[in-house]
Amino acid sequence: MRLLVLFFLLLGFGCTEPATDPAPRTTPPQAPKPAAAQIRYLALGDSYTIGEGVPATDRWGVQLAQLGQSDGIQPPDIIARTGWTTAELQQAIRAADNRNTYELVSLMIGVNNQYRGQPVATYRTELRELLQTAIRFAGGRPGRVFMLSIPDWGRSPYARNHDQEQITAQINQFNAAAQQECRQAGVTYLNITDLTRTAAPDATQFAPDGLHYSGKHMQQWAQLALPVARQLLQ
Template sequence: MLPSGQPAGPTAGGLAYLALGDSYTIGEGAAADERWPVQLATLGRKRGIMLAEPEIIARTGWTTGDLSAAIANARLTKTYDLVSLLIGVNNQYQGQSVAMYRTEFRQLLGTALGLAGNRPQRVVVLSIPDWGQSPFANGQDRARIGAEIDQFNAAARQECQSRDIAFIDITPLTRAAAGDNNQFTRDRLHYSGAQMGKWAELVLPTVETVLK
């Protein structure tokens, strides 16, 4: 959706955590320690969950297909204690179909599950933020964008439910951010550490239940 960010590398020690996604996972425009997976790991450690700093495979502009290709190219060989997945906004932004998204998302879920040692409770999926409520979307059809995001999220939720994988709905938080510039980075599209911190807090109880 905007110029490409760079994937972050892993930090050794603690429970291995792999975060998969796009610009919303790398926190485009925010500091590295403000990325929601990093904030999640920090919150977890405060609660006695010894999560390592996350290994992140994500880049701005990636669709489900791009992410699948990047995971394959990474040639990952180890099993992770936690795998998170947040992907799909660029499928919607580029006008791809929900049917195509569902197919590729289903494949990604299978990959994530394998990387989590075939333990569905160790995989967590976050819903797609509604970028239509960002300042970047001024002058665009916000209602259409929101309706399409809902369709993509419904498909993701159904696929997660079919595999007993946790689906965390952060979309309402992103809609509530409308009109508050403190919730966005300078590009007016991506989210600030303050907003991403809310996502981490929403995910934390699920992770805590599984890993404690």
């Protein structure tokens, strides 16, 4: 009986056809992703834009371009210098005679107007002109321009021997004027002042002079600016 069962088992195995390899799986070729259009970017400002006291790679606008590289944002052209007021930035723009048009323009100006004790009314008038200049750089498109608020240097280590509360109050007034002017011009306004007010306890947030900001801190500005830039570029 066992021999009979074994015979049929062997017979069954012998009749089994050898397994054949399944047809190889193929994946349809993927179309290459189109390269992002090159986004020319211009950054206008003062010491905070030029990155006083830090390497060029730590400037917030440069970091923004790095974060937005996949979106095509190019390293910025920069018109900025430490100490410039709104009037001095406008004069420098005229002197530069830059006739290029950009897909993205940022503006960050006003701290030196406040530092020198200039009236908010003067700042407002000169900023209004600067915003129109920025819009012209953007090809007449206010929707491609954004402005960063003025950092509160009254909360910096440098300001320990100054009237910090007065500085903060004045910065608020200048920023309120800037926000109003941006709204009227159709320009996006980005508040980074609150971030600067939380930096004081951490020395790594500041450049060696204790007044300007480190690349570590300005990275936060760039991170806040990235979704704004992406929205403007849609």
